[in-house]
Structure formats: C-alpha cells, structure tokens
Amino acid sequence: MSDYSSENGGAAPVIEIRDLTKTYLMGQTEVHALRGVSLTICEGEYVAIVGASGSGKSTLMNMIGLLDRSTSGSYRIRGEEVSRLSRNRMADLRNREIGFVFQSFNLLARTSARRQVQLPLFYAGVSERQSARRAVEALQRVGLGDRVDHRPDELSGGQQQRVAIARALVNNPSLLLADEPTGALDSKTGEELLALFDDLHRQGMTLVVVTHDDHVAHRAERIVTLRDGVILSDEPVRERASSTPIANRTNALAAGDGQPA
C-alpha cells in the first residue's frame, strides 16, 4: 500500500501511525478492531476517514484522539510516542494537541458559549482572565462574536456546532478531529459548517474528519477508507466537492437531521 503523505511535499508529520492493532475482548471472543494500520498525516492536511460501521474507523479515531490505547504498534503525535503514556499524560496531550468536534456537539447544559469554550483552557491551567479573552477570540473566529453570552438552548444547531468548534480551536491544537460533524445538522447548516472547515483548512489547520457521508468526505483532499480493520485505500481526492447546490446533495445528510440530545 502506498503511503500518500510521503509524497506530500515535505510538510512536518503531525501523526505517524505504524502497524497499529487493537484487540477487544468481548465476553469470550476476541474482536480485532484494527489489524495493522499505518497512516501518516502531515501538517495542513485535510483528511477524511471513511468506512462502514464495524470497519474500525471509530477505533482508529479513538486512537488518534488519544482516548484509547493500542494493543500493539506505534503512534507518534508531533514526533512524541504516545502509545504507552499514563492516563494523565494522555489527558494533557488531548488538551494541547487535539480539538474534538462531535456529532452531538456535547455542549454543557445551561452554560454560556464563552464558558463552553473556556473549558479546555481551564484544564490547561490558563488564568480566568486570559482564558475569557481567548474564548471570545475563538468564538469570533467561527463567526459567533455576537453570541458570546448565549446558552445552548438559545442557539441553533449550526451555532451550537460552531461553539463546539471554537472550543476545539481555543487551545491551538495540532489537529482538529471531527466525528460526523454534520450528522446532527440539516443540509444547509451542514454546508455552512463544511465551508467553515474549508476556511480553517486554508488557514493551515490540520483536519481529520471521520464520516460515512461521501459528500462530506469529498470536501477533504484525501480519503482513507477502512474495511475490516485495515486500510483499503488511501488516495487524494481528485475532484473536491465544493459548495454544491442543496438539491444535488446525497440523502445521507438528511438522514442525520436530528436535534442534539
């Protein structure tokens, strides 16, 4: 299997994964979620990870997101080997290197947008004053400068997801890791969100989007397809989808048109 990123004109790698495996024990049976995955993602890349459910893409995402440990293999983030770190060190790295965007936003109830965005800075030990300023800046960056004191129930779904993105960006992570980011949005707001991702990509942010939606995947510049715990294909997107008229959209998006839990 050819490693696409090695051809990618010399940018520093953010993520280097070598022969990563993950085996769960479910009752008596062993489940091989990952059977040897190698993947390099360099700075500034916009990568989509796709695959059917059970393909191992969630497991891979948990690995990349430092939420879980591998059974064997090596994972380096910005050159630092992380597969044998303590829980606290992993938490610190999550805080510093990774910004999470979830399908269901995962905002705190009855908490202002600014407070939501301050959360990673709280755990980073940033002073209240500085963290409030940086939170407002991050909200401005996602176009919510005028919604700083709004609570989730006063924001639309798209705005809530933007708050989540501001929260992901506020600590200047190496990587924005999004899990079905448009899954809970209607197609129009989903489109706006993808446009925001495009902007971030242009600004040099490294983006990894896990999705089962072809349209969302084709907004990236590289698609990694998983099946049965191995990488089936890893290729650049030759014709990137741009702002397609809503009528032409696949119905996959509409399927996830729900409100946050």
Place this chain on the structure above:
Amino acid sequence: MKVLRYFVVALDSIRANKLRSSLTMLGIIIGVAAVLTTMGIGSGAAASITQQIESQGTNLLSVSPTGGGSTLTMGDAEALSDRSLHPALLTVVPEYTASATLTNGSSESQTQVVGVLPAYAPVRNLEAAAGRFFSEEEAEANQRVVVLGDTVAADLFAVAAEALNQQVRINGEPFQVIGVLKKSGSAGFGGPDSRAYVPIGVAQGRLFNAPRYRGDYTITAMSIQADGTRMEEAERQTELTLRLRHRLGPNDDNDFSIFNQASLLELAGEVTATLTVFLGSIGAISLLVGGIGIMNIMLVSVTERTREIGLRKAVGAHDSDILLQFLIESLVLATIGGLIGMGISFGLAFAVGRIPNFTFAVIIEPQALLLALGVSSASGFIFGIYPAMRATRLDPIEALRFE
C-alpha cells in the same frame, strides 16, 4: 490556586441545575434545621429550669421528714435558729402545710395552705402584687390573715387584685386577705401561685390541729436560708443538730432529708444535658439520612452527566480534576444546605419566641451552629467521595459514545 477554581465550577453547576441542587440539599437542610432546633429546645428548657431554680435561691436548704409520722418539730426549728451553734445558717423558717378548702361565696378552691413565719417571704423570694405579707405581730397573735397565690386569688375572685381586704373561708373559718402574691411563672403543681399562706400558729392550732411530738407541734418542712459560700457546712450543721435532737444512734438512718437547691440545679443540669444529647442524636440521624440523600442524588447526577464527564476528559481533564469537581460540588451543596438549615432554625426560634406565655425560648448556641455546619459539610464530603470516584472511573469513550 487551582482548587479554588473548582468552587466556581461547582457554583456554576449548582446554578445551572437549580431543581436538582435544591433536592440534593433538602436532606441536609432538614437535618441541620432539626439538629439546631432540637438542641435549641434542649438549651432553652435547661435555661428555663435553671432560672426557675435560681429564682428560689441557690443558698436554700429544705428539710423534710422521712418515714412515717413527722418527728420534725417547732423545737427543731428554734434550735437551728441559734446562730452561735449554726453560724452558716442565716434564717430558719418552719412550715406546716395541709390541704384545705377555700371558699368565697359560691367560689371554692382546694388549696395547699401553708403555715409559715413572715421571714418565709424573703427566704423564698415571694413578693406581693397587692397588699403585703403578714407581719411578726400578726403571726405572734395568731391572727386569721391569709396571703393568696395568684392562681388561688383568681380562682376565688374573678380578678386576682379584687381579693385584697376581702374575706375568704378556710375550712369554714373566716380569714382576712391581706395580700396577693405576684405571679411567679413557675408552672405546674407546688409553685407559690397555687398556695395560700397563713401564720404557722393558726395552721397548727385552729385550722389543722397539728399532731405533737414530745410536747411540741410538728412541722411538715423547714426552709433554711444559708450562707451561700458555706453550703456544705450549713448542711452538716443542720444534720448534726437534728440527729442529736432526734437522739439517733451512730447506726441509725436520718429520719429527715435535707434538700439543697444547688444539688437540684446540678441534677436539672444533668437531666437537660441528657435531653439535649438525646434530641441532638435524633437530629444527627436525620443529618445522616440527609448525607445519604446527597450521595443518592450525586450518583444519579453522575449517571446523568456521563457525557459532560466524557467531554471534560476529552478536552484534557485529569482523573483528579473530575474527582475534585464532584467532591467540591457535593461539599458546596451540603454547606449551602447547612446554611439554609441554620436560617430555618433561627426562623423557628424567632417564631417560638413570639408565642406569648410559651414556657421557654429556643436557644441556638454558637457551638451548636459550628457543629451543625461542620457535620453537614463533612457529610457532603464523605458522601460525595463515592459518586466522585464513580465519575472518575468513567471511560471517556463510553461516556461520549462516539459514532
């Protein structure tokens, strides 16, 4: 100071979930209010009893006969009045008490009639609301005069004050009312309010025809005012003289008993202390229940906030961060609950204080406040540990339910 910032997080979370928070606090609120109010009632009752005993004078000795047939006589009282032999005894007043029927026209009252000497009034702190106590001369001359307690006067005459200078009949004999006593307030049976006082000679002679012992009128009790700094001495002198006069051998038991107000005070103190501990422990149990309530709701809250915990971990919270957050939250909840409980008990104490003629006040002492606040905070902390540990152990992947 990172720990301080968790208080902000805790307050945010409490404010964001007002209903859940107030339900969590409810147990502690009720517990603290119960502890403080019951202990306040205990202290209030103690203070009231102490005050009643002290109002009768702590330097008072009461002597009464024991066993069948009184051997206590007027002669005993006279002998004890000898200051040169009993320097610790200031005043000795013999009493002869019996029950009699008092009538005023058709009004009737069954009353303890007490035959005493005029010195009885200052010894027992009796004060007249109208008129006066009888004089030495009246006592000497066995005049038929009577001083009525407040309740007795009110029973016989519609208005207590109208009794003055009227005539009442005691067992049919006419007596002139020369005084009505101030309401003493000591409730219940045996207080001066429900008694009538006549010269002792009248009681022993004409009224009740008291039995004699070795040629002397017997008495039913003696009130002795002693030197307050020499109470033990006073008791010993009284005992010695009475044993000699009653010709008791070294192996004979006393045929009288000496009652000391100070020891009564001590006894009352012990009783009320026990009462306070008893009431307090009932309250403490409700505090414990309140603490368990906190644990219950915190456990529910941990389950309910699984996603929040997962998210906090995803954005970099250490296990210790989550532990501290939940621990401090339950600590803050319990402390706020404790403060509200205090407020309620103060409100109750104030309300009780406003009830007219209530026998005692609810007294909330600073130690009780500290104790209640300390115990409620501690129970918040202790009962917060388990839910906080549950929160800490949550796997962020499970918590977030990726995909």
